[in-house]
Amino acid sequence: MAGGPGAYVFGEEEIREIQEVTDAKYLFRYGSLDNPSFKRKVFTFEEEFKKKMGADYCVATSSGTGSLMCCLSAIGIQPGDEVIVPGYTFIASISSIILMNAIPVLAEINDSLTIDPEDVRKKITDKTKAIMVVHMLGNQCNMDEIMKIAKEHNLYVIEDCCQACGASYKGKRLGTIGNIGAFSLNFFKTISTGDGGAVISNDYDMYERAFGFHDQGHKPNRTGVEVGKRSIVGMNMRMNELTGAVAIAQTRKLDEILTTLRTKKAKLKAMISGLNGFKFRTINDEANECATLLTLIFDTKELADAFCAEVNSKTICHSGWHVYNNMEQILNFDGGKRYHKNMLPQTDDILERAVNISVGVVDGGLGSAFGININSTDEEIEAVGNKIIEVVNKLTK
Known part of the structure; x- marks a missing residue:
């Protein structure tokens, strides 16, 4: 069978979590706390995932692609900004930059099959806004060198962790070393909900902006339509309760x-x-x-x-x-x-x-x-x- 390890260990734990949602017949990620049918699966996943990763904040999303776009929004990407990204990656790393009206600048990899810091230095211009590192095939990028370069040139670092959920680098989980990290829960990833994703950060402002971009500009964990409180234009990249249910069980198996x-x-x-x-x-x-x-x-x-x-x-x-x-x-x-x-x-x-x-x-x-x-x-x-x-x-x- 093709698939990631999470798909191979799918079992009773996932089924029980799903059953709670289907029995309650409430599938939306938002709801009233006094509603017994609202099981808060997405919220619970966010809480457990951020704790597992050692991050302060988490946004559950509908895909890794959506997670990357949320990250780009979170750093304040503008049309014409350049983002350095490796030429060996899933297309979403590159296409997310294009979809945000920014410019991908392709960089070489080295024999780790991750972005080559030496080539990153060569690709920096006065238009460079960020480095998007991709922890490819479960392997960590050389984050010491990347963070050194970013500090020297005042650049943001987005960690694409879509293929490296749970890996660490020198004692820190991937996604918590740069400014913000993106994850995928696709069928072929380390843990899987079929499709789905997450964003983590230790910066509240970035978290708030990522959350707003994933949900029509709303502030985190709204209880209704917050007219007058939305500062950005967002999209619908929300996770639903069924996906959240599977994500909880898979996170506990990570x-x-x-x-x-x-x-x-x-x-x-x-x-x-x-x-x-x-x-x-x-x-x-x-x-x-x-x-x-x-x-x-x-x-x-x-x-x-x-x-x-x-x-x-x-x-x-x-x-x-x-x-x-x-x-x-x-x-x-x-x-x-x-x-x-x-x-x-x-x-x-x-x-x-x-x-x-x-x-x-x-x-x-x-x-x-x-x-x-x-x-x-x-x-x-x-x-x-x-x-x-x-x-x-x-x-x-």
Whole structure:
């Protein structure tokens, strides 16, 4: 089955939370506190999620894309502002910037498959407003360097945590290091409600603006239509009570999910360590990543392609998603910058040689259709490890 680890552990806990809502027959996130049918599932999720992440504030949203747009609104993005974003990311990171009438500036990745701080420095102009880091494939960006650059140039930092829910960097959960963080609860993410998202911040003003953008300009946790109190024009990106119910159960499983994934990845990685022909991607805080994928960076493109042919997979550059070269909507966009294929040669070189092995996220769109999942047994892990050993030894002998 394709999907993220949260989908694999969906069970009685989620069903009980959903049942409370369906029995009450009240699905809207707002309601009167004296109404026994109002179960406050979205509010409860926000409270539990912010506590889990170590943040002061949380807004539940309808998607990761919506979360990113809320973050951009929260920092006061204006038409023509530039936002530096990696060329290897899900399209929503880039399209959210365009939808807010700002300009995405594409930056290179390094062998962590996250944004390269050295290239970020090169892309800063007098129009740069923010850096949108993407903690790609569950791996943390080099946040020490990013925050140093942001401080030097007085820039905002938005953390796209959509693929890294629950990961930490040097003792802090992702999403709490920059100014504001965006999360996705999509079916292929660490925890899942099918679709859904969240925004976290420790800054009340940013929280208030993000909340307003997600709900027609209203102040947080309104009880009615607050005429005269709305300062921004917003959209409808609200989460409903059914989604909130699932989000509660999944959030309570997050730490166990991460522990299980890290254990299984460590077993698989130990089996294939020492083989020739590839290296593992750099993990910026290995003990605290999500461990949803094991990424091999082969010495050559030809070796990577040959490996994929043997295991019925694809290199990341050919996976169809997440790579700027495959985003015709972006390549055809003319909003103050010109975009074209092969404009990020360092990124292209890495992705041509990189192969994702699934550990928790089974997704052909990430190039991770081959591998294991969160429920895989030791025997299944061993079988995948032996297959990798067999193929790599065959190709490098």
